[in-house]
Amino acid sequence: MKRPSFQMYQGDWLSNAKLRRCSFALRGVWIDSMCLLADSDEHGVLRWPLQELANAVGCKLKDLQELRDKGVLKGADVGERCKALVYTPRHAGRVGEPVTLLPDQDGPIWYSSRMVRDEYIRTKRATQGMPTDSPKGGIGGTSGDHPSHAPARAPARSSSTSSSTESTTSTSPEVEGPDGPLACPHEKIVALYHELLPECTRVVDWTDQRQALLRSRWREKAKPNGRSQGYTTVEGGLEYWRRFFKYVGESRFLTGKADPKPGRKVFVASLDWLITPSRFVKVIEGQYHDGG
Numbered sequence: 632m633k634r635p636s637f638q639m640y641q642g643d644w645l646s647n648a649k650l651r652r653c654s655f656a657l658r659g660v661w662i663d664s665m666c667l668l669a670d671s672d673e674h675g676v677l678r679w680p681l682q683e684l685a686n687a688v689g690c691k692l693k694d695l696q697e698l699r700d701k702g703v704l705k706g707a708d709v710g711e712r713c714k715a716l717v718y719t720p721r722h723a724g725r726v727g728e729p730v731t732l733l734p735d736q737d738g739p740i741w742y743s744s745r746m747v748r749d750e751y752i753r754t755k756r757a758t759q760g761m762p763t764d765s766p767k768g769g770i771g772g773t774s775g776d777h778p779s780h781a782p783a784r785a786p787a788r789s790s791s792t793s794s795s796t797e798s799t800t801s802t803s804p805e806v807e808g809p810d811g812p813l814a815c816p817h818e819k820i821v822a823l824y825h826e827l828l829p830e831c832t833r834v835v836d837w838t839d840q841r842q843a844l845l846r847s848r849w850r851e852k853a854k855p856n857g858r859s860q861g862y863t864t865v866e867g868g869l870e871y872w873r874r875f876f877k878y879v880g881e882s883r884f885l886t887g888k889a890d891p892k893p894g895r896k897v898f899v900a901s902l903d904w905l906i907t908p909s910r911f912v913k914v915i916e917g918q919y920h921d922g923g
Contacts, residue, residue, distance in 0.1 A: 636669075637665070637669040637746060638749070649701055649702045649703050650703060652701050653697070653698065653701060653703065656694070657694060657697060657698060660688055660690045660694045660695065660698065661698055661703055661704070663688045663689070663690075664684065664688055664695070664698070664704060664741075665743060665746075667684070667687055667688065668741070668742065668743050668746055669746060672909075673907070673909065674746055674747070674750040674909060675742050675743045675744075675745075675746025675747040675749075675750055676733070676740065676741070676742045676746075676747060677740070677741045677742070678739055678740050678741075679739055679741070680708060680709050680739045681695055681696070681699075681708045681709075681739065681741070684741060704741060705741070705742055705743070705744055706738065706739070706740045706741035706742050707737070707738030707739065707740060708738045708739050709738055709739050710738065711737075711738040711739075712735070712736075712737060712738070713733070713735065713736055713737070713738055713740050714735055715731055715733060715734050715735040715843075716731070716732045716733040716742070716744055716747060717729045717730065717731050717732070718730045718731075718732050718748050718751060728850065730751070730847050730850065731843040731846070731847060732747050732748060732751050732847075733747060734839060734840040734843040734844070735839065735840070736840055750908065750909070751847075751908060754851075754908050754909065754911075754912050755851050813849070813853045813862075813863075813864070813865055813868060814865070815845060815846045815849040815850070816865055816868070816869065817837065817842060817845060817846075819869055820845060820849075820869070820872050821834050821837065821902065823869065823872055823873055823876055824876055824902050827873065827876040827877055827879075827880055828876055828879060828880055828886065828900075830886045830887055830888075830899065831879075831885070831886060831887075831899055831900050831901065831902070832899055832900070832901035832902070832904075834901075834902050840903075841902070841903045844903055844906045844907065845902075845906050847908070848906045848908075848911055849868065852868070852871060853868060875914075875915075878914070878915075879900065879905060879914060881920060882914075882919045882920045884898065884919050884920075885898075885899075885900040885905075885914070885919050886899065886900070887899035
């Protein structure tokens, strides 16, 4: 989701050890790169080949490669594999359940871990009716673009193949309860999607990446301790998703019933499109229902 600005704290920038290793020219390249990342529809993420990013910034390819080698720019180029970005909330001395912000995936993908994490927190607070200001720290800070590398328990994967993850920490509250977050009933939610949105793209391969997206959206709304709005049981959660899919079905745009713009194909939403963080919030806010 495009935003008019992003937070930057001069103290974090000046104390950033990774940036201190970079020349003045490279720091300028990183500033322009952050502006492009912030202006992306997927806030903090660009899915361009590295050469295209270099062309957009107006720098040499080797400049961005050096930023990546020094751990400032994160991601993978075409033909490479990008490890998952896992965010581990910390609040009042407690460690929350790890949340996969970006699943393990093929490149090209480039991102700022701080921007991605802050967008997740902002989106989560918006859905809970909480203030959406970013947590303390900004671009170049130690808890975002410089994540803690302490081991974190990653979400379960259906594949037997394991991958390394990058863990970020914050003081943002996370769903807590005696048994942790409610387990996400993937199959039942997918079945509801097929039942209530037959005109939308069918799910054929329920990949690890799609599982991670749905698991994150499920956890955002699950409140097993009942301290705030949200569902406290699996049955309540399924009822929430039933209402969500019914609401999606009321949008002519999302269901492919709206007339496309000249020269464009009819758009039909898929499940993984609907549960991408920024789009999920836009659907809830009714931004795809105007004129539908």
